[in-house]
Amino acid sequence: MSVDLEWYDEYSIGIRFIDEEHKGLLSIMRALRDSVEANDLEEAKLLTETLIDQSKKHFLHEENYLQHIGFDGLEEHKDYHKELIDQAIEVKKICEGATGDKNLEACIDSMEKYMIDDVISGDVAFKSFLEYKGYIGRDLF
Numbered sequence: 205m206s207v208d209l210e211w212y213d214e215y216s217i218g219i220r221f222i223d224e225e226h227k228g229l230l231s232i233m234r235a236l237r238d239s240v241e242a243n244d245l246e247e248a249k250l251l252t253e254t255l256i257d258q259s260k261k262h263f264l265h266e267e268n269y270l271q272h273i274g275f276d277g278l279e280e281h282k283d284y285h286k287e288l289i290d291q292a293i294e295v296k297k298i299c300e301g302a303t304g305d306k307n308l309e310a311c312i313d314s315m316e317k318y319m320i321d322d323v324i325s326g327d328v329a330f331k332s333f334l335e336y337k338g339y340i341g342r343d344l345f
């Protein structure tokens with residue numbers, strides 16, 4: 205079952221670069237979904253690599269920001285990011301070995317869920333901290 209990959213305003217954290225990067229990740233995932241539906245496996249593999257690359261950049265960017273503002277749950281959030289990347293790399297391996305549509309579909313679904321999880325649930329972990337400290341809408345980075 206595929207995941208809804210559209211951006212909704214309620215996903216917004218209120219920090220511009222984070223929201224923009226989340227939107228960017230969702231858009232790569234939509235392209236990935238399209239390439240899978242078009243049965244273009246070569247393109248799907250490339251987009252999976254791009255997604256991992258951009259996710260790593262996003263996580264690092266976000267972690268630097270959270271460190272800068274003194275978020276007390278940073279170590280936990282870093283572990284969460286690391287887990288998501290590990291999972292994505294695992295998914296990529298399945299992608300590379302996938303011979304039939306079923307395998308590829310399953311791995312794409314799993315990857316989408318992991319990313320949606322960061323955008324919606326994972327980052328809610330620090331949103332309340334940002335609100336409490338009054339950082340929402342202020343661009344420090």
Ligand SMILES: [Fe+2]
Nearest residue numbers: 266322323327
């Ligand atoms: Fe994030």
Ligand SMILES: [Fe+2]
Nearest residue numbers: 266322326327
């Ligand atoms: Fe995050």
